[in-house]
Amino acid sequence: VKTAPVLPEKATHQQTRTFNQQLVLRAAYDHSPTSRADIARLTGLTRTSVSDLVGQLIDDGLVEETGRGSSTGGKAPIMLSFVPDGRHVIGLDLGEGTFSGALVNLRGEVLRSLRRPLDDRDGEDALELVHELVDALRADSQRPLLGVGIGAPGLIDTSTGTVRWAAHLDWSRLRLGPLVETRHQLPVVVANDSQSAALAELTFFRRPRPQNLIVVRVGRGIGAGIIVNRQLFQGDGFGAGEIGHVACGGERRCGCGNIGCLETVASVDSMIRLAAEADPSISDADRLASAFRADSEPATSIAAAGGRELGRAIGGLIGALNIQHVLIVGEAAYLGRKWLEIVQQSARESALPMLARDTTIDFGHPQNDVELGASALLMNAQLGLSLAR
Ligand SMILES: [Zn+2]
Secondary structure, three states: OOOOOOOOOOOOHHHHHHHHHHHHHHHHHHHOOEEHHHHHHHHOOOHHHHHHHHHHHHHOOOEEEEEEOOOOOOOOOEEEEEOHHHOEEEEEEEOOOEEEEEEEEOOOOEEEEEEEEOOOOOHHHHHHHHHHHHHHHHHHOOOOEEEEEEEEOOEEEOOOOEEEEEHHHOEEEEOHHHHHHHHHOOOEEEEEHHHHHHHHHHHHHOOOOOOOEEEEEEOOOEEEEEEEOOEEEOOOOOOOOOHHHOEOOOOOEOOOOOEOEOHHHHOHHHHHHHHHHHOOOOOOHHHHHHHHHOOOOOHHHHHHHHHHHHHHHHHHHHHHHOOOEEEEEOHHHHHHHHHHHHHHHHHHHOOOHHHHHOOEEEEOOOOOOHHHHHHHHHHHHHHOOOOOO
């Protein structure tokens, strides 16, 4: 991922400048309003460098002077604020059944959103729908556009913007990023939906930002986005966190071809399908959740069983990674705290007690979605806002 600014050992003057510029911008982003002296203290750069770099950021419209702060004896410092609308970003969610997009500012505030049903489109037609969404959202932006972030289910090579495999769209080895980049002449990044969700939490919703974080997305499918040392961890083949296809002992065949994947019992779609076999009125996540909350069978047993299997998988992640912050996002959050407690209990029983005790498992931010996460990835690629250097 070209997200994190890493300063090479023999950096050119320009690389050093870009690196320092991102340090200053990140300090303004996280500590706004702040002063030049505070930024110097936070970044370790000299006052002269900071003044020079802040001047550039003011010219770029990303930082502005907002009056004087309180004096600590001498002259009151001029305060600097990050400008949320200094750039706008387009975030897309290429979900199953529906493509949606949002125009967001650099604080993750959604200014406009659009949804388009996929209506059986796949291949080239689905790609055309991506272009339509970009055009429509772009027409609404009054600010300079930073670029387009795209989140999609499946295996995504973020380094080249290639969708390696997205079954529902009939896309295989599609160079989505470069295609959208060429057509719209904007920077583009592509990530999978769970990884996007993890970036949204890290960038917009978690303060202080954790160093390490697991975000498990439970909706139509199940996947985890893993942040290690403030970097998106993708593994050797971009499939890190694909826990939805780890077998958990069931007998149902999964869309991936294997039998007994976690998704077949614990994804929201599977829980709805299983409950509907006995009670056809359970047709969506809301109905499943209200039946579960009302202790009505079979929804209660099915959701509880799904929660227990999910908890086991999370216990496995805790044991493998010892990451102490785990968040669950997606439609499963409709099931509420009672269901979350089942997941927590099961995860505790499936990991070393000493590790489990220090780990919190909670729901993520209710506004976390793929569009925001994809936007966050683009912001990090272009401005280095929240990932580590
Ligand atoms: Zn599977």
